[in-house]
Amino acid sequence: MRIIIDGMGGDNAPGEIVKGVVEALNIINDEIVIVGNESAIKAELKKCRGKYPKDRLGIKHASDVITNDDAPVRAIRAKKDSSMVIGITMVKNGEGDMFISAGNSGALMAGGLFILGRIQGIDRPAIASIYPILGRSYPSIIVDAGANAECKPNNLLEFGVMGSIYMEKVMGIKNPRVGLVNIGAEESKGSTLTKAAYDLISKSRVNFVGNVEAREVPAGACDVIICDGFVGNVILKLTEGLAWNILKLLKNKFTDGGVAKMGALLLSGKMRELKSEFDYSEYGGAPILGVKGSIVKMHGSSNANAVKNTILKAIPYVNNNVVQIIQNSVEELEEITISE
């Protein structure tokens, strides 16, 4: 397999990207090509002192970069020499099996749509993000994580089917439980969108556990969390913000007063464990499901460890032909939506 990675995307590019690639190369047997400014990438590689298999590492020069300030669609159309456009085009042309980037999410989605194209029969591709479940050995995924702020019922059905395939094939969870985020557990509850989506998803072959209230999401009530991109974004960001605030408050409380301070010292190992449960860099990236090729988004602030983990955990995405399996599921989707 040849993995193409965006050397210029994210807050810590190219340094941490290059470091993460080198770490990954020492674990896997696949090839990696870093796309971006050749001299900058070479300078970073020098710091790694040759401790990597040179025959499996390539560099593809790209003279331009898409930044987070760029308007996604315009950037993909105008910046033909950007690392992102070149990288996705390499996947399109069969020069690589997967593209990974920590850059502009909207542009990555637009690049998937315009360069690779939608899988025929999928109305709206979606981003599937990891949602960590405290105290459980594997995370859930949330689809859509923010690509589609407004959705139709058939989109939520697509998210459920694609997410279920990804969870089974890539995360290794057999018959994953698919839940619809809603403001009540009963079938009759919710908005026009969720009521109609409930009806569609329950006709599909996914293991649908029905409506899931947001209260139940952190406890792992379902493995594939289905919602529109607005709600998905709110869930992900609120979780991040709240966890951070609780840990900060704990730290303040625990270092306030002599006895508590002593207690905190005794507990410091446990606190580190808790923090690592929230550490997104351990979990890998977020695939863009529904486009004709494998694209994986990394967190914008990814460090070398996150880069390495994203690469390692993305390999089954290609090896298990997830894109092809989604393509094969389209017929079922059409039967459900046409019969409506």
Next chain:
Amino acid sequence: MRIIIDGMGGDNAPGEIVKGVVEALNIINDEIVIVGNESAIKAELKKCRGKYPKDRLGIKHASDVITNDDAPVRAIRAKKDSSMVIGITMVKNGEGDMFISAGNSGALMAGGLFILGRIQGIDRPAIASIYPILGRSYPSIIVDAGANAECKPNNLLEFGVMGSIYMEKVMGIKNPRVGLVNIGAEESKGSTLTKAAYDLISKSRVNFVGNVEAREVPAGACDVIICDGFVGNVILKLTEGLAWNILKLLKNKFTDGGVAKMGALLLSGKMRELKSEFDYSEYGGAPILGVKGSIVKMHGSSNANAVKNTILKAIPYVNNNVVQIIQNSVEELEEITISE
């Protein structure tokens, strides 16, 4: 002032309701009337052994109850002898200044709409719930907390104006910061709804701080959190579920291993403090803003302490004429929406 309270609503009625009323009566100088099954309420009062001012406590018999399983609109129409319908009707007829209930939220909203009626010029009344901000002396409020799963831009404008008035007059926060929950900080970000609402709210006289990402909500980025009822419900319930899960995991981690156990003992006081920061029962109830009268919703699982606090904290809602001030603000709302 005469406060009318639903003696039959919620998981712990009538026992905890009666106990909370007695506790409140010993602090305030106002009258309270409990509506519900007279003999059941009298039996609970007997347990309090007369330790309350009898001249300020009344009972109004109601032979029926609206349960959480009742369909809201139908229940309000059919159950004329329920404690909820009788209580709201007393406010309508001037026999009471405010109605408080821990019962069916949807029915309480429907009762407000059908018995008291909307304030003319307010398209959609909303529930304003407390949102605790860790480490800050006062909570934020979230409008709408779940009454309106689908909203139009002018509804979000109304929520901002009504929430701002409530925050200032009842919570005592001068010039409260009003924020719109969105999936990006920039004005151009979000759904059709939030983009249009941003435009409307920025034309109003509220202290609009613009879009607020869900990540910033727990840190107190704004005092009045504006969103549709679907998103509001997700924010409230996810916060509850996640906080609970983190505390549970902490407890498990801290009691796992001898040294950690000793540390946990030293910290137990601090853990209790953290738990109390999340304790909704300290914060009081949630008003239904936009109806012609004062109705306050308590958490369904309210205990005596929550009942007492809801009563105490609801008094400024009536004393400061919030309903009248919202009525007065309608003219401004109409100017903004008509000029669109």
